[in-house]
Amino acid sequence: MDETQWARHVAEVAAGHPHLAAELDDHGVPERWSRPPGFPSLVLLILEQQVSLASAAAAYARVRARTGAMTPAALLATTSEQLREDGVSRQKDRYLRALSAAVGSGDLDLAGLATLPDEVAIKRLTQLSGIGPWTAQAYLLACLDRPDVWPVGDRAxxxxxxxxxxLAHVPNGRELEVLGEQWRPHRSTAARLLWHGYLSRRGRRETNVDLAP
Known part of the structure; x- marks a missing residue:
């Protein structure tokens, strides 16, 4: 979608749901959080696990500067000590090396994910160590542009x-799954609207990262 089509789509979805309409009225049309499909985006999503977006973006930039290219081979050519200097934890170092090995060997066909149904694509991704439901769902939403993804494990x-x-309390994943049913089959758009409101209320914006390989 171009910007005009996206704004029209958001307005149409919000029109049928009072809470989303209020979010749109209060904070306007959200940016269409989108990233190119492929290895660099999945690396960034792993780095974003359980840290701020700004911290993950900074670590990604340092790793990219060190490797010269964000490819499986370039990442595997680094040492764990180098990645630690770049702000990558030991755990995420293991995750990134497992991802690099799987993509490099062809065991994980990232291009092929685009042809698979949501649940099958998520299953393929979560078979890899370090990629849980949140990372897989975020990849489908942001990189594959799937329209009905609802990342229930996302704290924001x-x-x-x-x-x-x-609500009187913050819903857990199971509760959020139930609450999200009201926004099918446009839960990705609902998530974008709600994230936008969350960031706007805190004076923050989505962090942009150069994801060229």
Missing amino acids: LQVAVAERLG
């Missing part, structure tokens, strides 16, 4: 839903 989304719906 949990808080955003609690704030917008005026």
Whole structure:
């Protein structure tokens, strides 16, 4: 979608859901959080696990500067000590090396994910150490542009839903799954609207990262 089509789509989805309409009225049309499909985006998503987006972006930039190219071979050519200097934890170092090996060997066909149904693509991704449901769902939403992805393990989304719906407590993943049913089959758009409200209320924006290989 171009910018005009995206704005029209957001307005159409929000029109049928009062809470989303309120989010749109309060904070406007969200940026269409989108990243190119492929290895660099998945590396960044792994780095974003359980840290701030800004911290992950900074670590990604340092690794990219060191390797000269964000490819499986270039990443595997680094040492663990070098990645630690770049801000990559021991655990994420293992995850990134497992990802690099799987993509490099062809065991994980990233291009082929685009042809698979959501649940099958998520299953393929989560078979790899270090890629859980959140990372897989975020990849489908942001990189494969799937329209009905709902990352129930995302803390910001949990808080955003609690704030917008005026809930007495922040829903857990299971509760968020139930709450999200009201926004099918456009849960990806609902998530974007709710994330946008969450960031706007805190004076923050999505962090942009150069994801060229």
